[in-house]
Amino acid sequence: MPALKKTALTVISAALLSTFVISPASAVGKDTSDDRPKPPSDMSKVGGELLGRPGTQVKLGPDAPVLPKDLTGRSWIVADAESGQVLASHNPHWRLPPASTLKMLFADTVMPALQPKTQEYTVKDEDLADLGEGSSLVGVKEKLTYTVHDLWLGVFLRSGNDAVHVLSSMYGGVPKTVDAMQSHAEELQALDTTVVSPDGYDAPDQVSSAYDLTLFARSGLQKADFREYCSTAEAQFPGAKKKGKRESFGIQNTNKLLTGADGVAPYKGIAGVKNGYTTHAGNTFTGVAERNGKVLLVTVMNPSSDKAHAVYNEAASLLDWGFDASGKVTPVGELVPPKSATTGTGTGKGPTAEQGKDEGRNGPARTTKTSATESGGGGAGIALGITGGALVLLAGGVFLVNRRWPLPDLMRRRPRR
Numbered sequence: 001m002p003a004l005k006k007t008a009l010t011v012i013s014a015a016l017l018s019t020f021v022i023s024p025a026s027a028v029g030k031d032t033s034d035d036r037p038k039p040p041s042d043m044s045k046v047g048g049e050l051l052g053r054p055g056t057q058v059k060l061g062p063d064a065p066v067l068p069k070d071l072t073g074r075s076w077i078v079a080d081a082e083s084g085q086v087l088a089s090h091n092p093h094w095r096l097p098p099a100s101t102l103k104m105l106f107a108d109t110v111m112p113a114l115q116p117k118t119q120e121y122t123v124k125d126e127d128l129a130d131l132g133e134g135s136s137l138v139g140v141k142e143k144l145t146y147t148v149h150d151l152w153l154g155v156f157l158r159s160g161n162d163a164v165h166v167l168s169s170m171y172g173g174v175p176k177t178v179d180a181m182q183s184h185a186e187e188l189q190a191l192d193t194t195v196v197s198p199d200g201y202d203a204p205d206q207v208s209s210a211y212d213l214t215l216f217a218r219s220g221l222q223k224a225d226f227r228e229y230c231s232t233a234e235a236q237f238p239g240a241k242k243k244g245k246r247e248s249f250g251i252q253n254t255n256k257l258l259t260g261a262d263g264v265a266p267y268k269g270i271a272g273v274k275n276g277y278t279t280h281a282g283n284t285f286t287g288v289a290e291r292n293g294k295v296l297l298v299t300v301m302n303p304s305s306d307k308a309h310a311v312y313n314e315a316a317s318l319l320d321w322g323f324d325a326s327g328k329v330t331p332v333g334e335l336v337p338p339k340s341a342t343t344g345t346g347t348g349k350g351p352t353a354e355q356g357k358d359e360g361r362n363g364p365a366r367t368t369k370t371s372a373t374e375s376g377g378g379g380a381g382i383a384l385g386i387t388g389g390a391l392v393l394l395a396g397g398v399f400l401v402n403r404r405w406p407l408p409d410l411m412r413r414r415p416r417r
Contacts, residue, residue, distance in 0.1 A: 036304065037074070043093035046189055047211060048333025051092050057332040058088040064328035068317040072310065074282075074302040075210040078322040081218060081288055081295040085331035087322050089210070092333075095192045096301050098208035099276030100136065100159040101216075101284045102200035105193070105208075107155065107229070108220040109184040110171050117149040117225060127169045128162055132201040135161035138237060138251060150238055156229040157253045158237075159276065164199040174198060189336045190215045202278045210299040211335075217273045217286045217297055218335060230272030233259050256312050257287055264309050267316050275311070283311035289319050296322045297335075 038054075045052035058067060067088060077092040079085065086092070122145045131137075138153075138160030140146065146166070154163030168177040177198045185193040190212035196203035220226040236248040253259050255275050260266035269289040276284040282302035289296055298318045303310040 039075075039091040039094045043091070043095075044191055044209075044211075046093070046191055047086065047336050048331075051086065051089055051211065051333040054091055056088070056090045059330035059332060060325075061328045061330065065321060065324045068314070068321055070305070071314055071318070072303040072305040073300040073314055074304070076300045076314070076318060077210045077214055077298065078318050079214055079297045079335050080326070081221070081297045084218075084335035084337075086333040086335065087296075087325060087329050087331060088318075089332060092211040092214075092299075093192055093209050094301075095194075095207040095209055097202060097206060097278060097281035098193075098200055098213060098301075099202075099278040099281035099284045100200040101213050101274050101276040101286050101299075102193075102195070102198075102206075102208060103155055103159065103164065103276075104213065104216040104220050104230075104274050104286065105181050105185060105190075105195070106164060106167075106177070106198045106200075107152070107226055108216055108223070109181045110167055110177060111152070111220075111223060111225055114148045114167065114170055117147065117152070119148050120145050121148070121151075121166065121170055123166055124169070127166050130174070131161055131165060132197070132199075135199070135201060136254075137162045139239070139249070140166055141240065144238070144240070146238060152225070152229045153232065153235045153251065154237060156274070157232060157235060157251045159254055159274075161199040161201060168198050185212065185216075187338050187340060188212075188215045188219055189339055200276055200278070200281075202280045210301050213284070213286045213299045213301075214297050215335060217288060217299075219338070221273070221288060227272070230274060231258070255285075255287075256309060257285075257316060262309065264312050265316070267319065285311045285315050287315050287319065291323045294323060294326050296326075298322065 041054060043052045043054070050057045056067065060066070071090070073090065075091040075094040075096060077089045078087045080087065123140055123142050125142050128140065128142060136159045138155075138158035140151070140154065140160065140162040148167070148170070151163045151167050154160035155167070165174065168174045171177050171180070174197075178195050181195045181198060182193075185191075185195065190208070192207065192209035193212045194205055194207050196206035200206075220230070232253060234250060234252045237251045239247040239249050241247070252261065255270075255272070256262055256264035257267040257270050258272070267287070267289060269291045271288050271290060273286045273288055275286075284299075284301045286297065286299040289298075296319055298315050300311050300315045300318065303314055305314075307313070
């Protein structure tokens with residue numbers, strides 16, 4: 001063989017070998033189309049430097065499984081809900097339209113102020129005047145009375161923008177609600193988020209990120225009412241009065257990993273949280289699940305796959321990977337605590353909010369089914385609880401670790417057909 005040819009083959013072999021050495025961590029399918037949007041190069045580094053880098057970030061140990069194939073989400077993250085460790089991520093700080101997953105921030109912001117949940121409110125015409133065209137609705141009607149509990153069921157189960165606007169009116173109006181949500185996002189160090197509408201409806205400049213949505217879910221799940229609503233599979237919602245009697249109708253959660261609707265297998269251990277869809281956002285999803293005492297959070301934003309229910313399938317495969325990989329990977333970052341928090345343990349290594357800004361900020365009277373102990377075949381989901389080492393938000397804004405935010409009574413039930 002001529003020397004020149006041998007040299008060329010050696011160079012090519014070395015190049016190929018270096019590729020395999022550098023990228024054994026993932027079998028993620030690559031979208032090589034030139035017209036697909038690319039993540040910015042200057043994304044935030046809140047939670048760790050690697051989280052600000054474009055592309056997939058994961059550090060596999062010797063026995064760790066590779067990431068799932070054919071992940072097409074524009075952005076995603078898998079994190080330990082209790083320790084806050086980020087096990088793997090893909091463009092987690094890419095600022096994208098959030099759709100109805102932004103309702104997690106709405107609930108986490110507004111829910112504490114609207115107590116007790118048995119209080120009633122009679123809907124006014126102006127409460128529903130500014131709903132976006134094509135909004136998802138639960139069926140709230142003017143001049144009818146609802147409890148706060150009713151309205152939260154409408155928000156979480158049917159992603160009802162009408163329920164969001166009524167609750168916003170009770171809170172003091174949409175502008176006040178938007179301002180409060182923005183302030184709360186900044187307190188949580190969710191610095192990728194710009195709030196324009198409280199319901200997540202497409203609006204100019206309204207963006208969030210997989211990282212921020214995961215922070216919203218983690219904060220919200222520390223509230224018992226939030227946990228109840230986001231884990232409810234089906235319920236009765238008050239309807240119109242007929243012959244002097246208030247009727248009701250059934251509503252089902254739009255989170256298909258929770259309900260197993262439309263041919264999606266219910267995820268074993270799922271305990272919420274929220275899904276969304278708009279034209280600009282595509283499909284978005286944040287979920288929490290428990291398996292063998294380990295609790296994981298996953299967020300997937302805007303899969304490009306044309307397969308049905310891609311956002312649920314990709315979220316489920318990432319959860320499966322996370323449970324298998326737990327303890328076998330080196331974290332690539334962390335979910336930071338709120339700005340005002342004091343931490344008992346934990347790394348505390350994430351950038352502060354100010355650093356983040358500089359680093360790429362571009363009476364439950366209705367019938368409700370929430371609990372069951374089904375663990376049989378068909379993948380019926382169960383969640384025994386978020387059990388140890390969790391962060392808990394206490395009065396006074398103190399964020400402590402190694403505490404419990406349990407879900408013992410929120411084991412999932414597949415709606416019976």
